[in-house]
Amino acid sequence: MIDVDKAIAAAVKTGKVAFGANLAVQNAKTGKVRMIIMASNCPSDIREDLEYYCKLSNVPLVTYGRSSLDLAAVCGKPFVVSALSIREPGDSEILKLTETGEAESEESIGGTE
Numbered sequence: 001m002i003d004v005d006k007a008i009a010a011a012v013k014t015g016k017v018a019f020g021a022n023l024a025v026q027n028a029k030t031g032k033v034r035m036i037i038m039a040s041n042c043p044s045d046i047r048e049d050l051e052y053y054c055k056l057s058n059v060p061l062v063t064y065g066r067s068s069l070d071l072a073a074v075c076g077k078p079f080v081v082s083a084l085s086i087r088e089p090g091d092s093e094i095l096k097l098t099e100t101g102e103a104e105s106e107e108s109i110g111g112t113e
Contacts, residue, residue: 004064005074007094008037012075014090019075021046024083031057034095038083039068050083060098 011017018027021042027033028050036059038050054061064071072081089095 002093002096004094004097007092007097008064008071008074008084009076011086011089011092011094012084015092016087016090017075018085018087019077019081020084021050021082024085025049025053027085027087028053028057028059028061031059033059033085033087034089035060035062035086035098036083037062037064037071037086039064039066039071039081041067042082046082062097 018024018033021038024036024038025046028036036050036054038047038061040063042050050061053059068080068082071084072079075081075084086094
């Protein structure tokens, strides 16, 4: 099992990642991203849009098991991150999350311990 926090941090540092819920919805519509990660407290209207468009365009949607503040801390950002889109994973192994849960389009990761 890979460490999710380290994988997200590595993707932010070495890959191409876009931050923001509205941008994530746009990326889900076009399907030009490899994965979308949303925080557990993402607003319900955005959550529904992400689930719908990710299912249509076959983009894996992963729910980060903690809040948007925790997701921002992992990314090293001083602002709240409700969702992020991964275009290129870089040196990260973040895409292995979707290989293990291929049967489910949405899975929860990084829950509270």
